[in-house]
Amino acid sequence: MTIAFATCSLLPDGNDDVRALTAALAPLGIGAEPAVWDGDVDWSRYDLVVIRSTWDYTDRRDAFVAWAESLPHVLNPAGVVRWNTDKRYLRDLADAGLPVVPTLWDPDDIPSAWPEYVIKPAVSIGSRDTARWGAGEEDEARAHLRSLRDAGRTVMVQPYLSAVDTAGEKALVFCEGEYSHAARKAQILRAGAGIEGAVRDDPSRGHVTPSTATAAELDVAERALAAVPGGGRLLYARVDLIPGPDGTPLIIELELTEPSLFLGHAPAGAHRFAKALASRL
Ligand SMILES: Nc1ncnc2c1ncn2[C@@H]1O[C@H](COP(=O)(O)OP(=O)(O)OP(=O)(O)O)[C@@H](O)[C@H]1O
Ligand SMILES: [Mg+2]
Incomplete structure (x- = not known):
């Protein structure tokens, strides 16, 4: 049994999550290796393809979705990938009554x-x-x-939700529909910095630390996942929330395609995902 962790040519060895998952799968007797999604790869060699650090598809989204649809066994499923790679899905969530950042x-x-x-x-x-x-x-x-x-x-x-400057952004990670762990991401966009707003030379921007989810955050995240068309039980999901002006959590993103799962901040998470992968095989 071999799993491919799909990645991009800039990260041919995958990322920290891929390494943590590969290590957690080994004791279960399951082999795993990174594979570049648009590389010269014989995908039929793998029992399962799991999309991970494919972080270069934004100007080739159609090709990326077509690739996912061409695979016999890919997670999350290609239909979910098609829906989730364009943030217009936030309109579906808002229509379903979920609290989404006003857009x-x-x-x-x-x-x-x-x-x-x-x-x-x-x-x-x-x-x-x-x-x-x-x-x-x-x-x-x-x-x-x-x-x-x-x-x-x-x-x-x-x-601009200014609570991100103090509370930060909360990422709730789910495995097979069950809440696993949470992380806090510090704010990213600098005022007056223009289109190069995501300032890379300042390590405090976007800095990730382990966190916990409040009951209100869990409630929003679970309702968001229940609203995913054809979602069912997803192998992985991440719900990103920022407090709105009244302090209640608003959905900024529902990441079902290529989210960092922040497994380095949650060692139990890698084992949870490895067990889930084993039962999917
Ligand atoms: N309305 C907003 N208010 C405050 N901060 C925001 C807002 N929209 C985006 N940001 C900041 O910009 C970052 C990136 O925005 P967003 O997550 O929507 O886009 P993305 O390109 O999918 O980014 P990533 O892949 O890093 O999550 C957020 O993590 C947040 O720090
Ligand atoms: Mg984001």
Whole structure:
């Protein structure tokens, strides 16, 4: 029995999660290896393909989804990958009554109601092409909006949720539909930093630490997972939440495709996922 952990050519050996999972699978007698999703790979060699660090598909989403659909046994399932790789899925969650970060979709102009706001594309990983704008930056913000539009991308505009500066963003990780562990991600977008908002030379930005989930966060996350079309019981899921202005958790992202599972911060998590993989085989 061999599992492929799908990754990208920039990370041919996978990431920390892939290494932790591979080590946890070995005592169960299950082999696993990283494989580059768009590489020269004979996928029929594997009993199961698990999507992991495929972090380069955003400008080739159609090819990525077609690849997932071509595999006989892939997790999470290709239908879920198709739905989840475009943040327009947040509209489905909002329609299902879930608390989602307020979002303007493809607006004609920058918002006037919010003192600070975020402009981002609907297909993105790693805060790419994402920026935080405020007073005095209207021209640059308009240019950002226009450049995403001109590139044919769906544009999202959201109020900047300032609780991320203090509380941070909470990521709740689920294994087979059961809550496993949580992590806190520090805020990322620097004010006045434009499209290069995700500042890489400051290690405090996006810094991840172990955390715990509140009852309110668990409730939102479980309801979000129950609303996934064709979701059923998903091998892995991550629900990212930021407190809204009244402190209640809002969904910023539901990561069902290629989330970091932060297994380095939760050693029991790697064993939980390894056991789940063993029973999936
Ligand atoms: N409305 C918002 N308010 C505050 N911060 C935001 C908002 N939208 C995005 N951010 C910040 O930008 C980061 C990236 O945004 P988001 O998760 O929506 O995009 P992404 O490209 O999928 O990023 P990643 O893959 O890093 O999760 C978030 O982790 C958060 O720190
Ligand atoms: Mg995110």
